Amino acid sequence: MADSANNVEGASVTRLTQPGHTDGGSSPAQDVAPVIELIDLHKTYRVGTELVHALRGTSLAIRENEYVAIMGASGSGKSTMLNILGCLDVPTDGIYRLRGQDVSRLSQTKLAGIRGRQIGFIFQSFELLGRTTALKNVELPLRYTRARHRRQRAIEALERVSLLDRAHHRPNQLSGGQKQRVAIARALAQKPAIILADEPTGNLDSTTGEEIMDILDGLHADGQTIIIVTHEDHIARRCRRTIRLKDGRIVLDTGDGARSGAGAAAERVDEVASKP
Ligand SMILES: Nc1ncnc2c1ncn2[C@@H]1O[C@H](COP(=O)(O)OP(=O)(O)O)[C@@H](O)[C@H]1O
Numbered sequence: 528m529a530d531s532a533n534n535v536e537g538a539s540v541t542r543l544t545q546p547g548h549t550d551g552g553s554s555p556a557q558d559v560a561p562v563i564e565l566i567d568l569h570k571t572y573r574v575g576t577e578l579v580h581a582l583r584g585t586s587l588a589i590r591e592n593e594y595v596a597i598m599g600a601s602g603s604g605k606s607t608m609l610n611i612l613g614c615l616d617v618p619t620d621g622i623y624r625l626r627g628q629d630v631s632r633l634s635q636t637k638l639a640g641i642r643g644r645q646i647g648f649i650f651q652s653f654e655l656l657g658r659t660t661a662l663k664n665v666e667l668p669l670r671y672t673r674a675r676h677r678r679q680r681a682i683e684a685l686e687r688v689s690l691l692d693r694a695h696h697r698p699n700q701l702s703g704g705q706k707q708r709v710a711i712a713r714a715l716a717q718k719p720a721i722i723l724a725d726e727p728t729g730n731l732d733s734t735t736g737e738e739i740m741d742i743l744d745g746l747h748a749d750g751q752t753i754i755i756v757t758h759e760d761h762i763a764r765r766c767r768r769t770i771r772l773k774d775g776r777i778v779l780d781t782g783d784g785a786r787s788g789a790g791a792a793a794e795r796v797d798e799v800a801s802k803p
């Protein structure tokens with residue numbers, strides 16, 4: 528925090544990606560509006576008399592079915608960005624459009640509604656209700672958005688993560704990997720526009736972590752838009768696009784690779800990952 532606090536004046540604008548721009552490829556995804564559009568986004572926290580510029584003019588577009596890793600050192604602005612993308616917080620300045628709707632200045636109540644319907648969260652620490660079965664953990668959030676066929680949707684979501692046989696287990700009767708699968712099912716049940724995952728494998732051993740990534744890979748293959756915050760290169764390499772933040776700015780975005788095919792993107796990510 529202190530590192531970014533000494534640079535308080537003149538949050539300059541660096542636009543490294545042009546939202547909405549395409550370069551003549553043939554993917555049908557180019558023709559639809561982005562799921563996420565950030566335009567010159569700023570987030571400034573006030574701590575006492577100091578201002579902390581957590582995001583300093585970030586612009587990007589994420590299209591449907593993109594699979595994005597957000598990387599960067601501690602304090603670079605990853606959580607701030609994820610909180611804004613997830614409608615848990617609003618920017619100080621700039622625009623955030625989610626599926627074309629400007630959500631940058633909405634009230635907390637409206638944001639909560641959007642969160643419930645459009646965003647699926649997966650956290651490092653699972654965040655399940657401890658005394659509640661896996662099935663109820665998946666089903667309960669559907670109540671808040673008055674979704675229909677809640678039980679059926681919860682069952683289908685648990686089935687999708689191969690956990691239906693643990694539907695009546697409580698979290699303390701499940702392994703870490705199983706808990707994270709419940710959390711993925713909970714995120715999925717809402718059929719969200721985007722899944723946001725904050726270090727989803729951070730509390731798991733590497734084998735279990737790979738299993739969780741296999742599930743996320745599968746969801747991406749099924750068409751889900753996924754954004755993962757991670758500091759692990761091998762997780763980022765699974766994604767098709769890497770966005771790297773430094774001091775609240777995007778210093779690298781392999782996004783063009785996402786439009787010129789998965790193979791090209793994977794190569795670029797490898798290049799990025801092998802840098803010191
Ligand atoms: N609620 C807050 N109040 C004040 N400063 C904050 C707050 N949240 C984050 N910051 C500061 O903003 C910067 C970016 O933080 P954060 O988004 O949490 O980074 P990361 O997730 O990449 O570690 C840091 O300098 C951090 O100290």
Ligand SMILES: [Mg+2]
Pocket residue numbers: 605606607
């Ligand atoms: Mg963080």
